[in-house]
Ligand SMILES: CSC[C@H]1O[C@@H](n2cnc3c(O)ncnc32)[C@H](O)[C@@H]1O
């Protein structure tokens with residue numbers, strides 16, 4: 001922008017602080033973010049904007065930190081309807097004895113509509129603007145996300161056995177291929193392939209998944225090395241660690257997102273580094289199921305991209321990425337035995353630009369840079385429990401509550417304004433959630 005040009009913008013957001021994420025570690029004071037259509041037009045000092053910008057709409061956020069929207073890289077959105085249903089259990093008991101039977105009884109396209117809407121309401125309200133999902137009826141979840149206007153990677157599930165969504169790998173893959181075709185070229189929704197885990201998907205479907213990914217460019221997301229049991233059982237059965245088996249089958253590459261990775265040795269790090277695969281860290285789910293701890297600092301310093309996810313609301317039990325960030329930073333320090341590991345700025349990067357990188361979309365998402373999509377959030381730091389503010393990045397990770405998220409925009413469209421959701425009818429949603437809760441409660445008393 002030269003000194004005397006007058007620039008038009010659809011929206012000008014005046015903020016006390018702007019944390020653009022790129023360049024890394026920067027906090028800009030008294031800046032404005034300009035939005036034109038779906039994209040960020042500029043980030044500039046307010047004094048310059050006063051002279052040069054004519055905006056259709058101006059929003060003043062005098063006590064707020066403005067930053068890119070958060071990217072929740074792993075979850076099972078519709079499981080929000082199972083929140084708090086089977087607590088205090090280890091992974092395989094939780095899955096085999098509680099969650100899979102409940103899914104068999106209740107999960108349908110209607111369940112997925114209401115559960116996904118509930119999850120999106122929570123995610124939007126707590127600062128997420130992009131999420132990744134792996135669940136049954138992905139075609140339904142994709143339509144729900146698209147109608148609301150939230151950005152999403154929707155991974156269709158693949159398992160060896162039949163579920164409510166299909167009879168086995170053949171049907172999962174043919175329905176999945178249709179999902180990929182439906183959303184090809186859409187800027188809000190990307191379809192991905194979600195082999196559930198190495199212990200539920202055998203070699204033959206894994207090879208077909210690799211071929212489909214190579215043909216279509218679709219990303220692959222898989223639960224991997226979630227527990228020590230998973231790795232020792234695989235070594236006994238196959239003689240290989242699951243990471244090695246996936247690498248041998250051609251599944252580890254820059255389009256692969258490995259969720260959890262609580263068990264990591266030097267060979268795993270080398271495989272991740274060489275392949276360019278990403279790690280999705282879900283600290284609170286790993287803590288609650290006592291699955292293990294991901295060595296995030298070691299992965300990051302080895303050059304592996306680590307993004308962050310909540311996992312589903314039945315193992316977390318919320319979808320609040322700010323809470324997840326605090327947990328990630330705290331655990332990251334203890335695991336590294338280094339208080340300097342995983343700084344506030346590093347944690348914010350994991351939930352933004354690293355997520356964008358894992359999606360293969362860091363050229364258009366994950367930071368407040370001119371030309372990227374206008375996926376923006378504002379957090380109000382005016383509350384007494386957030387005073388004084390020496391460093392807003394510190395407050396966002398260590399002190400703030402996600403309830404302080406006051407505004408969010410996705411592709412320039414307002415999703416949260418003054419703390420209220422603009423595109424979800426919350427009272428209507430609550431009635432539907434109550435009705436599911438009654439049915440689920442009744443059946444657990446049977
Ligand atoms: C194939 S759809 C997703 C499938 O995964 C189950 N699930 C939810 N959380 C986890 C987890 O942490 N590890 C493994 N599997 C998980 C979910 O209930 C669905 O059945």
Ligand SMILES: [Zn+2]
Pocket residue numbers: 074075076223259311312
């Ligand atoms: Zn999961």
